[in-house]
Amino acid sequence: MLRPKFDAAGLVTCVATDAGNGDVLMVAHMNDEALRKTIETGDAWYYSRSRKALWRKGESSGHVQRVVEMRMDCDQDAIWIRVEQQGGAACHTGRRSCFYRAITRGDDGAAKVSFVDAGQVFDPGQVYRQGS
Numbered sequence: 001m002l003r004p005k006f007d008a009a010g011l012v013t014c015v016a017t018d019a020g021n022g023d024v025l026m027v028a029h030m031n032d033e034a035l036r037k038t039i040e041t042g043d044a045w046y047y048s049r050s051r052k053a054l055w056r057k058g059e060s061s062g063h064v065q066r067v068v069e070m071r072m073d074c075d076q077d078a079i080w081i082r083v084e085q086q087g088g089a090a091c092h093t094g095r096r097s098c099f100y101r102a103i104t105r106g107d108d109g110a111a112k113v114s115f116v117d118a119g120q121v122f123d124p125g126q127v128y129r130q131g132s
Contacts, residue, residue, distance in 0.1 A: 004035060005077040011047060012079055016057075016090065019068040019082040025090035026098040030079060042067050044083060061127045063087035089121035092128070096121060 004012050011029040018025055028046040030038065034054055037045040044057040044065035058064030065083040072079055091098040100118040103111055 002072065003076055004032070004072065004079075005075060006032065007077070009049070011049070012077060014044075014046065014079040014081060016044060016065060016081050016083050019084055023097055024099050025065075025083070025085060025096070035079070038067060038070065038081070044081060057090075058086060061087065061089070061092075061122065063089050063122075065090070087121070092124060094120035094122045094124045094127070 006012050010031050012031075012035070013027060014030050015027050016025045017023060029049060030045065031047040031054070034045040034047045037043075037054075037056070041056075044067055046055055046057060047053070048055055056064070064086040065081075066086065067081050067083055069082040070079065071081075085096075089096055091100070093100075095118060097117065100115055101113050102116045103113055106112045
């Protein structure tokens with residue numbers, strides 16, 4: 001039986017991966033309404049903590065996520081969706097995945113961050129223009 005355990009803010013974490021190759025595309029949050037809409041429509045819906053609003057992935061960019069499979073973890077406090085990513089980009093920065101920064105250790109042992117697979121699929125400045 002589906003009984004999601006939402007946190008104190010009414011959210012559950014959702015990990016979206018590419019259904020074709022398994023790449024992790026993004027991590028977001030769902031409230032009860034986003035979860036219900038995702039199940040009902042087959043499109044990925046999320047809850048934006050910063051905007052405090054429900055949103056359908058791709059409603060601004062056109063880069064919709066069609067859900068192929070949805071799973072809940074054993075504690076029912078996290079969701080994993082396998083998606084077909086329309087338009088080639090899941091990240092609001094215009095990149096295919098939100099996980100384009102690799103963390104490695106430098107010669108001195110200190111952590112360093114470098115970009116991997118960081119090419120942009122679209123220009124976010126053009127896609128997310130204010131007032132358009």
